[in-house]
Amino acid sequence: MTQARILVVDDDLNMRETLAMMLEMAGFNAAKAEDGLAARELMQSGDFDLVISDIKMPRMNGIELFTWNKQNKNIPTILITGFADIIETKEAFEMGVLEFLAKPFDNEEIMSAVMKTLETKKA
């Protein structure tokens, strides 16, 4: 389990690097993409066990990426956003997103979401 490959997608450099560093520290294998389009390219060429994706991003946003992923790869996804509102949350759950986190969140919250999502996939 600790060698699970996780793709971190966020247009904010600090958040992307911090999340990847945290996941590496926890023993995961982390890859990074700066928006939905870059993430889609990585997902086409490699296998991932989990995607952690921001929603508001240029070129291709997190919802669009999730829609493509659901149709093509079906990799479990955790959506994160700094601008959480009830409509976005509702939309995300209706589309089948298992975990949705509003920034700012701490290590325990994100790690708990990661472990829960990976366990769900295994089951």
Next chain:
Amino acid sequence: MTDMQCCWQFQKCGCEEGGSNSHVKGPCPAAMEKRLNGTNRGKNAGRSCWVMDKTFHGNEDKAYYQKLGGCFKCPHMSSVRTGEGDRFNFGLDVLLADLDPKMLSVAMVMYHELMMVYNDLTQTKQQLIQAEKTNALGKMAGSMAHEFNTPLGSLLLNIGMLNQAMEAGNAGMMKKITTSMEGIAKHLRGIVTNFRSFTRSGIHEPMRPEKLGGIFDNTRALVGQLASDSGITLEFKLQEDVEIRCRSVEIVQVLINLIQNAIEAVKGGGNPRIEIKGSKAAGHAMIEVCDNGREIPRGIKEQMMQPFFTTKDKERGTGLGLTVCKNIAENHQGSFMIDMESSHTRFILKLPLDGGNTGDRSQK
């Protein structure tokens, strides 16, 4: 004390006695009027030039009352009024001292009444600018939350990692994490500084030389996220980084007003795009804000610059945004207009270059 900044120093015209341009037509009358020496702590009429007839730079054939309208918009007069506060002396009574005392007292009563009306109008105009700014901030609230929450989230994650690294005694990792935290904290400080500078009122600030590039950076920091959240490409193009004399807070406010309007106009359209271009043209800095929204009919364009005209519903638009932009431009001795010929919406803001002799700034 007569060592305060006089008009020839403010305008850098060189028309004072012995100045670099005084050999052309002799010194300017404002520099020579000894009866006004000391008025508003200036040398001769250097800080009361608005009551002088035939001052230089296009006013050679004008009596003071013919150019007074322009003087009320002049940044030098504004700076003297602000600097002197309650001690401000319009200066006319000195020049009219030889008149019949009865006539003079009638004239002075009329003058004071006019000044009261002028002060009220100035105050109302500033309240209007602040009200529009509050309106702009309201529209930015959502993106502001995003701006703050993302770096705050990164900080929280870093703190968690730092605890783990400390428990493991991993000095290399601790160093890496604290470096990352320092970067995030500086980023947050930048965001706070930007918002603080935007929310303060600019009216009490002196005009300063500012680079157009810096003004573009501040604007991008404030509305970049809002555009990005709406899926809109916001492109800043600087042909030449010129320096303008301005209150940067107010110029940023003009750009934010225009960009917020443009966002509403292009949102949901195909390939929505807003361009902000900066260039130098005929002694002025020119800023253009263009969007690729639907073409606005000429009739509506003509009405758009009128106060209280809005195509938005009453909840979202006051109809005063463009009026505020025009006021700010005129306070800077500049101009603000909509391009009537362009098939896209294109606003043009022209501002005098710092130290540039454009003619507009030389009203005395």
